[in-house]
Amino acid sequence: xxxxxxxxxxxxxxxxxxxxxxxxxGERLGTGEAIRLQHxxxxxxxxxxxxxxxxxxxxxxxxxxxVRLCVAADVPVVAFGAGTSLEGNITPVRGGLTIxxxxxNAILAVHPxxxxxxxxxxxxxxxxxxxxxxQGLFFPIDPxxxxxxxxxxSTRASGTNAVRYGTMRDAVLSLRVVTPDGKIVRTAxxxxxxxxxxxxxxxxxxxxxxxxxxxxITLRLHGIPEAIxxxxxxxxxxxxAVDTVVQSIQIGVPVARIELLDAAQMKACNAYSKLxxxxxxxLLFEFHGSERHVEEQVATVREIAGDNGGGExxxxxxxxxxxxxxxxxxxxxxxxxxxxxxxxxxxxDVCVPISRLVECIVETQADLARSSIPATIVGHVGxxxxxxxxxxxxxxxxxxxxxxxxxxxxxxxALAMDGTCTGEHGIGLGKQQxxxxxxxxxxxxxxxxxxxIDPKGLFNPGKIFxx
Amino acid sequence: xxxxxxxxxxxxxxxxxxxxxxxxxGERLGTGEAIRLQHxxxxxxxxxxxxxxxxxxxxxxxxxxxVRLCVAADVPVVAFGAGTSLEGNITPVRGGLTIxxxxxNAILAVHPxxxxxxxxxxxxxxxxxxxxxxQGLFFPIDPxxxxxxxxxxSTRASGTNAVRYGTMRDAVLSLRVVTPDGKIVRTAxxxxxxxxxxxxxxxxxxxxxxxxxxxxITLRLHGIPEAIxxxxxxxxxxxxAVDTVVQSIQIGVPVARIELLDAAQMKACNAYSKLxxxxxxxLLFEFHGSERHVEEQVATVREIAGDNGGGExxxxxxxxxxxxxxxxxxxxxxxxxxxxxxxxxxxxDVCVPISRLVECIVETQADLARSSIPATIVGHVGxxxxxxxxxxxxxxxxxxxxxxxxxxxxxxxALAMDGTCTGEHGIGLGKQQxxxxxxxxxxxxxxxxxxxIDPKGLFNPGKIFxx
Numbered sequence: 013x014x015x016x017x018x019x020x021x022x023x024x025x026x027x028x029x030x031x032x033x034x035x036x037x038g039e040r041l042g043t044g045e046a047i048r049l050q051h052x053x054x055x056x057x058x059x060x061x062x063x064x065x066x067x068x069x070x071x072x073x074x075x076x077x078x079v080r081l082c083v084a085a086d087v088p089v090v091a092f093g094a095g096t097s098l099e100g101n102i103t104p105v106r107g108g109l110t111i112x113x114x115x116x117n118a119i120l121a122v123h124p125x126x127x128x129x130x131x132x133x134x135x136x137x138x139x140x141x142x143x144x145x146x147q148g149l150f151f152p153i154d155p156x157x158x159x160x161x162x163x164x165x166s167t168r169a170s171g172t173n174a175v176r177y178g179t180m181r182d183a184v185l186s187l188r189v190v191t192p193d194g195k196i197v198r199t200a201x202x203x204x205x206x207x208x209x210x211x212x213x214x215x216x217x218x219x220x221x222x223x224x225x226x227x228x229i230t231l232r233l234h235g236i237p238e239a240i241x242x243x244x245x246x247x248x249x250x251x252x253a254v255d256t257v258v259q260s261i262q263i264g265v266p267v268a269r270i271e272l273l274d275a276a277q278m279k280a281c282n283a284y285s286k287l288x289x290x291x292x293x294x295l296l297f298e299f300h301g302s303e304r305h306v307e308e309q310v311a312t313v314r315e316i317a318g319d320n321g322g323g324e325x326x327x328x329x330x331x332x333x334x335x336x337x338x339x340x341x342x343x344x345x346x347x348x349x350x351x352x353x354x355x356x357x358x359x360x361d362v363c364v365p366i367s368r369l370v371e372c373i374v375e376t377q378a379d380l381a382r383s384s385i386p387a388t389i390v391g392h393v394g395x396x397x398x399x400x401x402x403x404x405x406x407x408x409x410x411x412x413x414x415x416x417x418x419x420x421x422x423x424x425x426a427l428a429m430d431g432t433c434t435g436e437h438g439i440g441l442g443k444q445q446x447x448x449x450x451x452x453x454x455x456x457x458x459x460x461x462x463x464x465i466d467p468k469g470l471f472n473p474g475k476i477f478x479x
Numbered sequence: 480x481x482x483x484x485x486x487x488x489x490x491x492x493x494x495x496x497x498x499x500x501x502x503x504x505g506e507r508l509g510t511g512e513a514i515r516l517q518h519x520x521x522x523x524x525x526x527x528x529x530x531x532x533x534x535x536x537x538x539x540x541x542x543x544x545x546v547r548l549c550v551a552a553d554v555p556v557v558a559f560g561a562g563t564s565l566e567g568n569i570t571p572v573r574g575g576l577t578i579x580x581x582x583x584n585a586i587l588a589v590h591p592x593x594x595x596x597x598x599x600x601x602x603x604x605x606x607x608x609x610x611x612x613x614q615g616l617f618f619p620i621d622p623x624x625x626x627x628x629x630x631x632x633s634t635r636a637s638g639t640n641a642v643r644y645g646t647m648r649d650a651v652l653s654l655r656v657v658t659p660d661g662k663i664v665r666t667a668x669x670x671x672x673x674x675x676x677x678x679x680x681x682x683x684x685x686x687x688x689x690x691x692x693x694x695x696i697t698l699r700l701h702g703i704p705e706a707i708x709x710x711x712x713x714x715x716x717x718x719x720a721v722d723t724v725v726q727s728i729q730i731g732v733p734v735a736r737i738e739l740l741d742a743a744q745m746k747a748c749n750a751y752s753k754l755x756x757x758x759x760x761x762l763l764f765e766f767h768g769s770e771r772h773v774e775e776q777v778a779t780v781r782e783i784a785g786d787n788g789g790g791e792x793x794x795x796x797x798x799x800x801x802x803x804x805x806x807x808x809x810x811x812x813x814x815x816x817x818x819x820x821x822x823x824x825x826x827x828d829v830c831v832p833i834s835r836l837v838e839c840i841v842e843t844q845a846d847l848a849r850s851s852i853p854a855t856i857v858g859h860v861g862x863x864x865x866x867x868x869x870x871x872x873x874x875x876x877x878x879x880x881x882x883x884x885x886x887x888x889x890x891x892x893a894l895a896m897d898g899t900c901t902g903e904h905g906i907g908l909g910k911q912q913x914x915x916x917x918x919x920x921x922x923x924x925x926x927x928x929x930x931x932i933d934p935k936g937l938f939n940p941g942k943i944f945x946x
Contacts, residue, residue: 123832126834181681203830203862203863203898205641207902208906211681212921215928264768302779305772396670432673434675476676
């Protein structure tokens, strides 16, 4: 996959550049192969490409200083958080300097009355929620991985709670960003809404670091609900499971999470997590609210599930039971990979209007049935978003090619249904042609914006689209 | 206010331009003074500036054709919906062609299973809700005026329901836009979320027609709730009213609307709408959900209101009672203006973190108390957003100057509290300096985007910022 990007060529760092970086951040500069490999590798199927150096920054001002050095010396610059993205989003295909923000991990302010907080970009999702718990607050966006908040903003992450709480697009009130001209800007104030000029906050969210480097994020928070219940229910058919989702949402049940696991995924989960769930299409739910309201939600959805061929509706509001019920979902990726020890993972991600979801998944399953490569389906079905997780044998190079073809079919099908080629993973390296298939001339508009803000094309070059 | 913008000069239309427009749209071209005055006037205090001509378009393709003509001939182009904006947003300060989209008012598709619909830009909010009612669906954004959906998108409108359902930023899934190069692009697919490239949808929302002309909008819809209750409660103090709001939101009550009217506004409403509410700070509520859940919400908020000095908590779930309870709010602007027959209205709009809202309103009231100009306060307090409505005597020109000074103080105070100079009305002509005060160097980033997408500066020129 990386060949066309490497083919753009990478230039050696100009003389004196690393000395200038060291003058700015001291010994927090890594040039050894191990550290460069770690910052050039992906969790999935993308070949590693090493940055020339990795800078561990401690402040927005340091980022601005490094950006000015990079721009003056024409050195590409890539922001790095936790490295958990799935489409090669942080692979430094033209080398240059990777700026690692993971040590900028301070929670700068929490405003309980305003239900917001401001954090540095390197703060991790789980760290934030642990910090907030005692104040009765939580941050709902949960993409699975313990990603950094900066990385989640940059890829417009969402995950299991998005059906109720939205995505990073909705969760962010304001950003502090270092722009390619080396300035530090704030995209908005802390008000909960604003009509003041262009929505620079949303422009930066999902830009994958191609328009600047996010260093601080002000986030909306939510009060931890009085009651939380989890439920699990297996269905005779996929149609029955998805109809349950559609009807629950239409009737206005504010379900906090609804996850679908197909029969193949349930089989993998049973084996990996030592569970004994029926190996059928299964929905996992979470309900948030007052005790009474949660009970009412559970009763409503249980009835809808029953009408749609759902089996036993297991539910509980005890934390330990909830954790057990959700264990299958949380370990789904590892379960899928464990079907083939040593396998390389490839996770694709499409999102369609929910009325097309059954058709889209059923046709995808038919594709998968014709392949010998182990593949499972998990989905944030309340949004119409699902993933296929392939476990590829690294010793069988033709499998990579086969998955590429399967992936193309999955995306083409989603686009034909007026869906998107990525619900939440972003474009990165892997989906650039699909972006053009999806949005056509609108991609030229993105290029105009990119060129205006990053005229030298140094910010995470080779991502989202080619210049 | 308009002097600096007129000072940019306006050029006469080039010869043959109107003939070319007529060739494209036939007789749907207005050049008479009445039609030009209507399209150059504002509902508030901005002086009228007339466009050279007004084109009534019937299709996106016609808009694209006119845009190409305007760009080729260097003619400014302004999109017009219902003309209900409040900051001079559609005033054609450099003349040129106003494109009136009000006859593009077809509802193109409704997808009940997906809870979305696609409409032409000239569809009005009330028209859409009347159309949707039989299908059990509604579109929640309610800025008060019966605005067009295109205009609401362009100004990032919100209003009374935003505390529960968000603003136009959240309500729009996708846009069809004619860009300054005369192309027609679609900014996103119909999926409920996407991480595919830059968020062009959000870039266009709130851009006030300066980056292109929105011609079609795909909107999220909601199921009409099983039960709707309204409530009204007067408070001894403003602090008590706002504390009720903050505590209700923090505890997680999903109130659909919470509106504050100050004592002056209640007095005006009683007089205008023949009501007999206590002339005290008053909250109006609306609760949506199942019968049981709505009852629970009412009980919770009633208790919180009681703890904060609230008086009688009048509530009802009957439609006619609801309408009566909300009558005061719906007629608030006219009530405020009726204090001075023939007055010119000036409505300002700030939004602050909710923890600062009491302080912000109380200090503002102190300012108003020192002025002789009738002024009332209404607010979407769940968001921290409030308006001051001034009724200015047109025969007393110094009053305009006085309100200008009061407005500057109100905005400066909101900014000092980390708020925004506009929660929902936009920047238009009226708030350009405040935008710079609010976002500083970030405004330069907006200018870069503007210049890249509209290099000739022809789209709604003179709005949001100066080139």
